[in-house]
Amino acid sequence: MSFDLLPAARRDAMTAAGLWRDETLLDHFRRHVKAAPDKPALVASRAEAGDTVRLTYGGLDTLSDRLAVGLARHGVGEGDVVSFQLPNWWQFTVLHLACLKLGAISNPLMVIFRERELSFMLGLAETKVLVVPARFRNVDHAAIAAAVRGGLPRLAHVAVVDGTGPEAFDALLAIDITDAERAALARRRLAPDAVIQLLYTSGTTGEPKGVTHTSNTMLSNLVPFAQRLRLGRDDVIHMPSPMAHQLGFMYGLVLPLLLGATAVLQDIFVAETMAKQITQESATFTMGATPFLNDLADYCLATGTKTPSLRIFVSAGAPIPRPLVAKAREALGAAIISAWGMSENGAVTTARVEDPEEKVTGTDGCPLPGMEVRVVDLAGAVVPAGEEGMLQVRGCSNFVGYLKRPGLAHVEDGGWFDTGDIARMDADGYIRIAGRSKDIIIRGGENIPVVEVENILFKHPAVAAVAIVGYPDPRLGERACAFVMLRQGQSLSFEEMAAYLKAQKMAMQYIPERLQVVDTLPQTPSGKIQKFRLREMARDGQ
Template identity: 45%
Template sequence: MLMSEALTEDYYAEGLWRRDATLLDDLRAAAREHPDRRAVVVYHVDGREPDSVTYAELAAAVERMAAGLVGLGVSRGDVVTLQLPNCWQLMALTLACARIGAIAGPAPTIYRRRELSFITGLTESPVYIGAVGDAKFSYAELSAEVAEIVPTLRHRVLLGAADQPADTPGLAGALDLETTLLGEKSAPGSVFGELTDDEANPEDVAYVMFTSGTTGEPKGVMHSFNTLYATNRAQANVLGLTGDDVTAMGAPVTYNAGFTWNFVMPLVLGATAVHLDAWDPELMLRVLERERVTFFMGAPPFLVDLIVAQREHDRDLSALRSFATGSAPIPPVLVEDARDELGCRLYALWGMTENGAPTITRPEDPPMRAAESDGRPMPGMLVRIVDRDDVEVAPGEVGRLQVRGAFQCLGYFRRPDTYAASVTGDGWFDTGDLARSDGNGGIRIAGRQKDMISRGGVKIPVVEVEAALLRHPGVKDVAIVGYPDERLGERACAFAVADGTAPDLPALTTHLDALGMAKQYWPERLELVDALPRTPSGKVQKFKLREHFGEG
């Protein structure tokens, strides 16, 4: 952990970190004060009745699962791989790991043999916990294949295994989650170990989460209970959220956005978190209405989906006050549509797995600020914009975005040199993003350093061009990447998803000209696509677009 003792003492003194409490204490407090309040509600896209657990039920399940993990031989410091869809068991297992000093290892359900064998091998995970699968994909078979590759993976525990025929491929040698980790002590197949008081401390690693891979190079980010608390407490305070709120989310909990905004934050508050086990905008609309959801977090694609669905179905969303979004430019029309169609205020944020959400726009800002800024620093975080020599640039100039503060992760799992290379001598983390000041004390993201396009020496502000193109009525979604050019080095190509009649390149450049954008910034090639490649959390995977030109 590249953080000075002086800084950590400051975080304790300012109440950003806690000396003697973790998420387990938040759970116990909620179970004591509001035992019958629903902690987690999960709706299923296949039409099954929703699952829900109260805080009292969740606390009991955590104790039982913790005993089961001990019985499976999980020790303090072990990483338990959790490849589950959104379900209450995922949240309970994460807390059960903390109960015995183990580390949760959330793994996205999109991971296949290559990715899963890599992360379980690197973490030397002894236990894999996932779902059996469905008609589209078998996680039972996937986990069996990985267990053959990774020698430390001793146990596979599968949700729903007991409901499948014994000869189902991949089930041989696997354990059923309900039987093994939730069954009565005397029940056949249940597993119990002796629990002690040696649970996780606030400074311990809470999870190892691998980056979503927009660069194609995932790294295992380690957060402590304190770094998670700092970001989630701050974002709740800034947006005025309390235990009376009902939260919902577009992204899976196995991604940092879903993990923080719709698991950790409501847990810290003692609020109710509502989930879908897979994304379905029409179902989510019904859920927002039925559950009286007050706060939603999701990348712009989730917001667009909900706006389109609401225009068709007109649900009662009068409880919904706030919608936080990030990871892509927000055109002004989305701010207006969120207000007019969903009846909520839109907030723009910037963040990454390494540090949660260091910046966000505020309730006291003009509503349209969400289309102009990525927010001001959160309490507990500092940001600066520097040149290649780590000297701060003049206001309005684009430079490298660096951050420092209580939200910052502990490092990359078993890759200390890689993390150290991203941290300056005085503790500033180089995010890999480019930004400029927004003129109001905040930042405006200008793109990723590796996504910057240099056209004959002219640096193209990719994010600003994308935001401008999104204002064209024929553009539903867009991403700009560079492609090789013998004369200029690079030129810009726009990959666009049409909204109705597809525009051609002259229509887009005429649009940019009318907006007063410099000609050197215009894309010189247009590729129309049905959809942009995105991670489940909504980030565009530009490395896949560059593969179109034979680049990684």
């Protein structure tokens, strides 16, 4: 496991500043179990099955002990990777706790991934155990897991939620723990600098990058986040965002357990369901990309539904349009907080509850304690306030490296991490994301790996050249448009393009929503495609 972003000097500086406290989530969790074993810890509903599971802190502790032993009997130990491709179900939370108790590494995977993505991700991680649902949203995940398993010699076991026989997930829990196994769990102490999470993020190279985090990097983000937003053990945290995203994982799974609060999980986003869960469970906090905020506000306004318990909605993943903030405040009666972050570091900037309107609607917030941001020009010099440049960050919650990709993270002297985003900073230190220098599209908070999609579409026999760009969308932030030059005498319809990409086992969310056939693609004198011109064309509907 690579630790290229964890030099001794960084550790010493973070520890001396009190930002790394050498605590783990288990330290906090066990205190909460001892203090209030009967307190509600988790409410998880399954939309398709129509059931709801409620677990206390004591119940979570018991289940995660059993699962840890069940995984250990399949050879999982310290440093091994356990991958789980699950929706926001209770098994997701129990799996992470079990991994922590073994010193194993949690590797959440989005349910949208198919054979192509899974084969690469599981192979790179050398996954020891994979957990999938039998079916979810009409997709046979058990069959997909079986299809990729043959090419993964390190994969020792597949566990299927709602499965039967020896591969049933419940079989991992239906065990009697021996005294020796219980003693082994009690003896194990998770090192605060051990990698606990591997999370894939789409980049510009066409291959996902495996972000690695430790207890120190993750908790050093969540403690100041909770303090800034005044969150504590009495809060009820609702999470509609997938926990296989960093947003859902850190703020829907880890944050509630850190605080001793209650988590309410939503597995399929429907605005009506979200509103009902918030009101029925008295949720006080929620977080998600702008589509969640927009749809929830629209539903509440249209139906007259009130959410009196909701105190804060943090919107991250894309800038919040000013009219949406006004609409959401009217509909929800909650503070709307803007935020910006990455899988590599969690939320770096947020607005404050007490911030004026222009900071919430006109910026993406200011840095959390322990994090620094700066905006620089191509020469690395800090630009004046209000001018655009490249956004760099450094501090306590920066990750510790990309899996098996030492040196891939662009870190400048002094520990500054190049985010790949273009931003400007105002005189008060609040930033506003203006665009991205890296070639991705963010659709509803989901990063679309543009280069990978282009490479596959280029293989189509009718395609001579292709470039994919984003165009604005009021709900999702961006959608994707494929500009295609055709080979002589060939034709390509949108339906044919979509069918071809589906046949390549590509995630549905990665398929462009528009196809535009052009005679030529705009290029620089050196032959580089001018994507900014294509973005203008896509935006203007040309």
